[in-house]
Amino acid sequence: MSAIGSKARRDRIVQLATTTGLTSVEELSQLFGVTASTIRRDLAKLTTDGRLARTYGGAMALSAHPEASLRQRTGEAYDAKRAIARWAAAQVQPGETLLLDAGSTVGALAHELRTAKDVTIATTGLTALQELADVETVHVECLGGTLRPLSQGFVGPLTEAALERLTFDRVFLGTDGVSPEHGICEADLRQTRLKELMARRADHVYVLAHAAKLGRRPFHAWATLPEGWTLVTDDTADPGILAELRARGVTTVLAESVGAL
CATH class of the missing domain: 1.10.10.10 (Winged helix-like DNA-binding domain superfamily/Winged helix DNA-binding domain)
Incomplete structure (x- = not known):
């Protein structure tokens, strides 16, 4: 500089x-x-x-709330989020049961899934609920719990209890940051615990994070990013960070930017 x-x-x-x-x-x-x-x-x-x-x-x-609200984050990296969402939606097959996290990128995925046929979608996020509430070809389950206003997602014991009664073909997780060393970063320990529980209930686990989130450590609460999970990011991601993730057994996918579609 x-x-x-x-x-x-x-x-x-x-x-x-x-x-x-x-x-x-x-x-x-x-x-x-x-x-x-x-x-x-x-x-x-x-x-x-x-x-x-x-x-x-x-x-x-020192900020009491360094975490940006979902409303603030919705417009960030818009094209990258759309590209990630389109790739993720293309993985879904008719008849599957999905679990969607809260967050703006997963919310973009919910928008893409409005055209899905014969799928069941459970979610912890208000954005996904709003996107899918009027779609008759999708069966929607709200897991409920304690609402976090900033992330507009449900957390806590009620959410966790609901998860214990369900299994899923695929889970799509959001995150505030991704580190090869530490995993996926969140603003709240309840969110990290919930993500790990969500992952344990699904056959296939995807973390949706645009390139700017790779290498970020905005908070001090972490969930693991273990071997076998798939990180879906955009084609501007840092090759060095991607190489570190692959070395740890994480599958990485680069979604082509919407402008190039």
Whole structure:
């Protein structure tokens, strides 16, 4: 990155901490092309100003709600989400029973499934329910539970109890971030637990995440991304991260961008 002024650099550091989670001194030093001492002074100033919280070796955002709402996320990476959703919908066969997570990308999949025939779809997300509520060729089951306003998804013991009574041919999961080392990232531990339960109830597990989410660590709650699962992303994904995932036994699929269809 070309040299920028200290104020602009500090503003950018706050933005990075808010959107990607923890920021380290080493990473910031490399990104901005300045010394580690300069970054430490920046972090000290931002901490004093109440804009960041210092951690060992870096900083993190102070925002009480760094998680973007579903409404805010719906328009992000729109073409990539459509491409991922179209690929995922093409895997569904008549007569199957599906489980859909909450989230904007899975919501895009629900939209694609409006033309599905003879399928049963259970979901933890309000977006999927709204997309499918008036579709007569799809049987819809709402798992219910405690509603998280930001994600517009159901979580908690009632959701988990409903899952224990069902099995699925395929489950499609959303995520806030994907790390080869840690797995899939969520803002809430209840969501990570629920995703692992959802995966255990299905024969085939797909994680739908556009390229910008790969390598992101916005929060500190993680669910595993084990061998045998399939990550579906778009064709702008970082090849290095994809290679790491494949080395760990995760199948990766690159959905062709909608503009190229």
